[in-house]
Amino acid sequence: MRPAVRVAAAVIAVVTSVHAFMWLALREETQAPAVPDRFQSMSFAPYARDANPDKGEGTTEEQIRKDVDAVAPYTHAIRTYASTGGLEMVPRVAAEKGLKVTVGAWLDENEDRNKREVANAVDAAKKNSNVIGIVVGNESILRAERTPEQLINTIREVKREVNVPVTTGETWDVWLDHPELASAVDYIAAHILPYWEGVPASQVVERSIEIYDRLRAAYPGKRIVIAEFGWPSAGYNRDAAVPGEDIQAKVIRTFAARADALGIDYNLIEAFDAPWKSFEGSVGQYWGMLDANRHLKFPLSGPLTPATYSATAAIALLLGIAFSLPLFRFARLTVPQAAVMSAAANLVGYWIATVTDHWLTHYVVGGNKVTFVISLVLLVPLVIVMMYRVEELATIAFGQSPRRLLRGSHPMPARTPKVSIHIPAYKEPPEMLKQTLDGVARLDWPNLECIVIINNTPDPAFWEPIQEHCKLLGDRFKFLNLPKIEGFKAGALRVAMEHTAPDAEIIGIIDADYVVSQDWLRDLVPVFEDPTVGIVQAPQDHREPQATLLHEAMNTEYAGFFDIGMVQRNEHDAIVVHGTMCLMRRAAMMEAGDWSSDTICEDTDLGLSIIELGWKSHYTNKRYGWGLLPDDFASFKKQRHRWAYGGMQIVKKHWRRMLPGHTRLTNAQRREFTIGWVSWLGSESVGALVAILSLLWVPFVLGFGIAVPQRILTVPIIFCFGIYVLHFCALYRLRVATTPLRMIGAAVAAMAVQFTVAKAVYDGFRYKDLAFARTAKGSWLAGAARAFPALPEAIVGGGLMLSAIGLRVTNWHHVTEIDLFAFALAVQSLPFVAAAVIGWLEGSTYNNIATWIGLRNRVTALLPVRGERAPAVTD
Structure with a gap:
């Protein structure tokens, strides 16, 4: 067995063991009081998973019967919110399973429908003995769709028709603000949902009982029912309120136990997850005790653990091993080099496993499904590039020295x-x-x-x-x-x-x-x-008689390609000529x-x-x-566009030869050329496209609070950018003879042409043959009037940066997803801002090295020195 094979096998075993240990160590087991019997009541919306009642879609008796069967083992009663669209059948079907029903009559600005709702609710109460109350309207005052006077009049009309208690459902603060409403109802149906108040999960139960006590104090002798209490199992946080599968279970079980002990009547919101409730951001779909497939989301007794944790861990470990297998292709491999690459492989395995878990355990519907799929498709090349950069970083920083690199002179042959x-x-x-x-x-x-x-x-x-x-x-x-x-x-x-x-x-x-x-x-x-x-x-390499900051940056940026990328590609006999x-x-x-x-x-x-x-x-x-060097930034961009557009032509001409059996290229050569194209053309173009799509998504975040799930897009974008910075800085320090300031200039120059490369890729698909554009060099166009060379980049970069600031400033409830999205926007703006900065810089005196030397001399002259004053810097 070759030494490299032994190193790869040992490192994969160790890294996989560490990865498995981390999954075991981070596995949480939560304790919560058991629910000895069943919950008192659940909000009940018997709609099929793909139905959307907000669009007027109703339900059927078959669906109601299935859903009643699903909840009957877990609750004594159910509460509906409407009495039309098929919901008028719920009391009759529920009676077959011995469930009590609180009937709802939905009220809004549609008066014709309001009449039907009230009439059906009254009819259900008269015909079904299991109806224990009627809730006329639901948060109608909170939504400003009914005035207190209108609502009270409707309540009184219903009370004259039925012999069951009549009330309305409102948030607890509305009840405190309207004592006249409390006087009109038979009991107070208060909605207490601390999540929307940003209360931490650990304080939710105490907060709810405190509010209940405030209502009792305000209305002594009045029966009070907590008509809505719940906690989402997924979605975004709201201030300190963080959703979660185990968090929901602990909150619900603790609350139910405390409410039963104190004799508090309650209704949980809600029986089933509601996939159609995407209008409430990423949280509205996940308030159910049962998921949309009618499976109980957590046990009612015993310890609480994430249901899919073990499966996700297994997938992550298997993928980590699979992505580490390329280590065996290395003929020379060191332990640190293999460890870094295997760790990166396991990290990618973890990400894919969590994305898979998100897809399987979340309701990705409608526009969210399109966004989800597009995000994954666009991230694949970025992840490939990230792995490639980690491999290159590990090889250069921790691997063995290059073997094929030509060094120095060779003996003069007998024949010339x-x-x-x-x-x-x-x-x-x-x-x-x-x-x-x-x-x-x-x-x-x-x-x-x-x-x-x-x-x-x-x-x-x-x-x-x-x-x-x-x-x-x-x-x-x-x-x-x-x-x-x-x-x-x-x-x-x-x-x-x-x-x-x-x-x-x-x-x-x-x-x-x-x-x-x-x-x-x-x-x-x-x-x-x-x-x-x-x-x-x-x-x-380059010579430049008139040194400027831009020329320094361009020269150092070029050097990175020749001292890093070309050296590594040469090890596989796959250089770019x-x-x-x-x-x-x-x-x-x-x-x-x-x-x-x-x-x-x-x-x-x-x-x-x-x-x-x-x-x-x-x-x-x-x-x-x-x-x-190119005369100016516009020439630099023109040159890079030519290279990238030519690269696209080469890809279209040669891609078939990258397939096995179509060329004499070795596997290593095919890999280097293929990943090299993806790394340069793919990552730059995808990065620019993702930035523009993110900018287009900002109105949805600002208007509806809908952010892309952090683990799907925002965190990978930020992480890939971090890898890019680490890769760039580390390899420049290791391979390129330059200074830290010049390295920063090179990074700015490299980022500044991202949009140019992306446009060249787009042009490669759009145009078959573009003319050869000469790069202006030697100041032969000196003195010619030039327009600002980075106007498109300035517009996009400014939009991204302003959007990031706007999202951060208007994120009143400190939603982590929105903050991360804002940070991702800021990161994505950097290449565009870099282009705009260079475009501004080359037209200013600050582009002149002499300006900075003069500034340094003036600062030096002002500083106190020991002994004689230090001489001015002239070179």
Whole structure:
């Protein structure tokens, strides 16, 4: 057995054991008084699970009979709220099971219906001896649908018709505010629901009895019934009131025991969960003693434990093991590296298990179902990316050093193969291109040629100076002027291949703005002594004569790709070829079909085609060339859009070759390319889409208090962002030679192009071929008027941030789901805000490094120093 296999097996066993222990340790067992017989009464709404009485849907005698059978073992009586829509049959059916009934007559602003309600309630009381009372109206005064005078008149009319007690149902404070109402009824039917008052579950029973005593004191001698008491088993919190399965059971059982002991008459709300009550936010559906399938939600005696806890734990553990199995594919594995990856796998298993439990134990209906499904679909790529980043972080921080990375020079071979350097140029500043040619002329390699291809540049001012400069540099430099060539950069490079010397074996590609190091070819061409090597790639780096904060940020952001991602991909021979500082074997290029114009990232496309044919690629992170950074943020975004759009073209062209049996790619290579595409194109586009959808959801949260369940969307978004920050900061500190401030700038720059990448992905689906957009470099457009480069990002980012603030400020009852949603909105706003900040910064004096040096000098001058004053900072 390989050492890595033993490490993987041992770590998975240990992490799984720890995971199981945590489930066991966190399993709560709650004690509560037993219900010795049955509850006194339950609110009874006999509607099928998929019915919606709020839309006028009624019930049937068959449904009533089934529901009476369901509640009969657990209650002595039931209370209805209406006497139409089939509910007028409830007293007759309930009598068959010996249940008492308090009949309700619903009152609202529909006077015709009110008359039918009252008439049916009176008729039920006259015909059914098990009717023990009539409740005329339910919270009609609280909803301002009836005045006290109107309600009292109706109550008096009913009392004249029946011989059973008549009352109305109102919240306890309404009874205290309207003593005239108390005088008109036979008994007080008070609704006491401490949840809506934000009372902690531990204080609910005492609070309810205290209110009962206040009513007794206010109306001595009057019979008082707690006509509604309950607690939800799920949903959002309201201040300190937190719903929960075991919490509901403990509250209900404790209250029932205390009420029986004190002789308090009560009715529990309610018999069944009501899936249609989504208008009460995420809590309205879960007040039942029985769920919507008519199963008792908790035992009436004995200890209380979550019903699905063990099943959820088992699913989480099994998924954690399943997601940890990829550890066995590692040829080299350390214990800390495996532990981090297995822990992340178990965390994802836990999340999926809890999401599954939520789906099975909650009522995901209507629009909530659409939101739930969309949230899960969008989160899948984010979770994949999170796992990929954890793997990369664990490998770099705790794994072994890279083995395939080219380091330093290689021995000069006895034979020096001819290298042909190709430099395509389109409207490039001549002085900049001359520097590039001079760098090639200084290369320490005895056998080379250089072909300069000026394409689609009719202005002689761009190409005549280059033609003359090539003549000065000698016969090794060939000048080609192609005033009208199709296929963009790839078309120019195809023509260059036609003019390449027949004996040239290696093709080198550099951009027109790159000044190469003298030892580039001397160090890397010897790698091609291995006849299976097709590509040797060196990183890009940059020079910038006018340093600004934006340019510092862009340069450091680029460095992360070349020092982190490319190094790791190289370990699996799955590098991303970029069209400068690249050496390719001519034979490999020809076998792959030469440069293709069907993507605007012809370099990555050709490199992938070469790798797909089985040629090896190698990478070094040593800098051998330095180019120019994009002139401004708009150019930076244009470049990133081109890369991402070209990436989408490559995905559409090559995705079938990622399938087993369709290519010579290894499993590791397919995995790296596939997850790399998902990580870059998928996560950025999904992140932007989720942010916009979250913004569109804000009105529903503000207007109806409906937030996406925290474990489904908000917590994963926040967690994935935390992983992103940890991954970015840790790997930059470990791999990139930079300072903390530059690292922060790189993070801002990386976030600022999220929307740009998302738009490129969208354009990749919408457009087949977009034109190649040149990146402005070398300040050749300096002085041109530019519009604000981040207006869409500023609008979306401002909307997200203002929404987050608005939700937080208006969250009067401190609902945790809403606070988390607001925090998620703030997190999602950061990429958009970053783009807006950069857009503002580049037009201000604060983008100039000299401004910050001057500020630091002034601050230094004001600070007291020991001895002589410190010199001003000038560099």
